[in-house]
Amino acid sequence: xTTNQLTKTDAKGTVPGAPLLEVDNLHVxxxxxxxxxxxxxxxxxxxxxxxxxxxxxxxxxGKSVTAQTIMGILDMPPGVITxxxxxxxxxxxxxxxxxxxxxxxxxxxxxxxxxALSALNPVYSVGFQLGEMFRVHxxxxxxxxxxxxxxxxxxxxxxxxxxxxSDYPHQFSGGMRQRIMIAMxxxxxxxxxxxxxxxxxxxxxxxxxVMDLLADLQRERNMGLILITxxxxxxxxxxxxxAVMYAGRIVEEASVHDLYQRPAHPYTEGLLASIPRLDLxxxxxxxxxGLPPNLxxxxxxxxxxxxxxxxxxxxxxxxxxxxxxxxxxxxxCHFAKEVLDGNRG
Numbered sequence: 001x002t003t004n005q006l007t008k009t010d011a012k013g014t015v016p017g018a019p020l021l022e023v024d025n026l027h028v029x030x031x032x033x034x035x036x037x038x039x040x041x042x043x044x045x046x047x048x049x050x051x052x053x054x055x056x057x058x059x060x061x062g063k064s065v066t067a068q069t070i071m072g073i074l075d076m077p078p079g080v081i082t083x084x085x086x087x088x089x090x091x092x093x094x095x096x097x098x099x100x101x102x103x104x105x106x107x108x109x110x111x112x113x114x115x116a117l118s119a120l121n122p123v124y125s126v127g128f129q130l131g132e133m134f135r136v137h138x139x140x141x142x143x144x145x146x147x148x149x150x151x152x153x154x155x156x157x158x159x160x161x162x163x164x165x166s167d168y169p170h171q172f173s174g175g176m177r178q179r180i181m182i183a184m185x186x187x188x189x190x191x192x193x194x195x196x197x198x199x200x201x202x203x204x205x206x207x208x209x210v211m212d213l214l215a216d217l218q219r220e221r222n223m224g225l226i227l228i229t230x231x232x233x234x235x236x237x238x239x240x241x242x243a244v245m246y247a248g249r250i251v252e253e254a255s256v257h258d259l260y261q262r263p264a265h266p267y268t269e270g271l272l273a274s275i276p277r278l279d280l281x282x283x284x285x286x287x288x289x290g291l292p293p294n295l296x297x298x299x300x301x302x303x304x305x306x307x308x309x310x311x312x313x314x315x316x317x318x319x320x321x322x323x324x325x326x327x328x329x330x331x332x333c334h335f336a337k338e339v340l341d342g343n344r345g
Contacts, residue, residue: 019046019087020192020224021070021109026084028062028069028248030295031077037295039065039079041248044322049191052218052225054235054256056271057245060292063228064114066245067194071111072101088192106137110185114197116177120169126153126180127165133187152183156213175206179213186217192224199234211238233275236260244268247293247303250322251332264331264340266308302334310335 028040040062047053055063068074070086072093086093088109093101113119121129130152131145140148146165153161156179169177178198185193195214199207215238218225227235235242235256242259244252244267252265263269270288290307293299299306305315314334322332325340 019048020089021226022046022085022087023066023070024085024087026066026069026086027082028065028074028079029082030079035296038298039248039295040069041298043084043245043248043250045243045250045253047192047224047226049224050218050222051241052215052227052239054227054229054239054242055245056229056232056235056242058230058292060295061245062248063230063245064196065248067111067196067226067228070194071105071109073105073111106133106190107188108190109192109194110188110190112178112181112185112193112195112198114200116174116181117169119181120177122169125166125168126172127167130180130184130187133184137188148187152187153180155186155217156180156183158183174202175209178202178206178210182210182213182217186221189221190223192226193218194226194228196228197230198227199229199231207234214238232260232271244271247298248295249303249332250330251304253322253330255328258326258329262340264325264329264336265304265333266310267304270307302332 023046024044026040026043027038030037030039043062043066045053045055055066057063065074065079069079069081070093074081081094084094088104093104096104120126127146127149130149131140131142134140134145134148135142150161150165153165158164158176158179169180172180182198198214199210202210211234214225217223227239229235239256241253241255243250244259244265246267252259252263252268254264259268260272263272267288270286273286274288276285288307293303293306299316301314301316301318302308302311302320305311308315312334318334320332320334322330323336325331325336
């Protein structure tokens with residue numbers, strides 16, 4: 001086999017199967033007057049071209065802070081990156097200059113924000129805001145940028161795009177605004193998209209439409225996708241693998257099938273039990289007891305131990321590492337193997 005065969009790349013210059021993005025042992029904290037909040041505590045994950053990674057967890061688990069750090073839009077201060085690397089196509093973005101990061105942001109990595117109404121400027125038409133990507137990054141004229149904006153609106157299946165390109169955000173429904181956010185992220189044909197709660201505040205029918213649209217665009221363009229959500233039901237049909245976060249750490253990682261079939265961490269088990277089910281009609285929904293921890297005072301040992309129905313003494317003193325419990329599966333639980341074997345007491 002020749003060297004060229006070993007390093008064969010696709011049309012975008014990506015080695016098939018190689019990670020587009022690698023987050024390695026990332027630590028982020030917020031230094032405030034009230035104290036230091038440890039928002040990210042050693043997060044590591046990767047995503048390849050054409051692959052979908054779902055990052056799950058309750059509010060405050062660190063999902064969005066990790067995404068903001070990747071994009072280089074974290075407020076610093078009060079945010080401080082204390083350790084770790086974020087490698088895009090092998091290059092550590094945390095060591096790049098601001099100008100180098102700007103060339104990657106939008107062109108190579110794009111983000112879909114969770115609240116489209118807040119993310120879109122209410123005083124500019126959607127066509128102007130979509131066209132801005134081409135005016136700034138490609139130097140296009142306003143006329144050409146407007147034509148590209150119409151193409152993007154057609155791409156995300158907004159009806160009568162040519163007539164609606166001059167409309168303002170408030171003139172669109174929530175689902176249509178989210179499509180515009182997707183179009184904005186797709187504008188420069190990025191290789192990786194981070195979608196932060198893209199279906200928040202949408203009804204279930206529109207949620208399904210938005211997720212189907214994202215999946216279709218991903219397949220067509222072989223993009224990597226990081227889907228951030230707290231809703232396991234949303235990711236069941238689109239994700240390849242899942243990382244579950246709690247108190248700034250990944251506590252479980254697995255393929256979608258494995259995680260849904262047999263969770264290897266009590267927190268994941270609680271999240272799955274909280275999903276409404278038709279066979280439990282009329283019964284009270286399950287809820288994980290207690291509240292997520294205060295990130296300024298994370299419990300000793302396993303951060304989940306105050307809420308865990310199976311916690312033992314070791315859980316209150318020793319932090320469990322994220323370790324392999326089966327091929328392709330990781331869990332940060334002292335008793336993960338017992339969980340998988342069905343021998344938990």
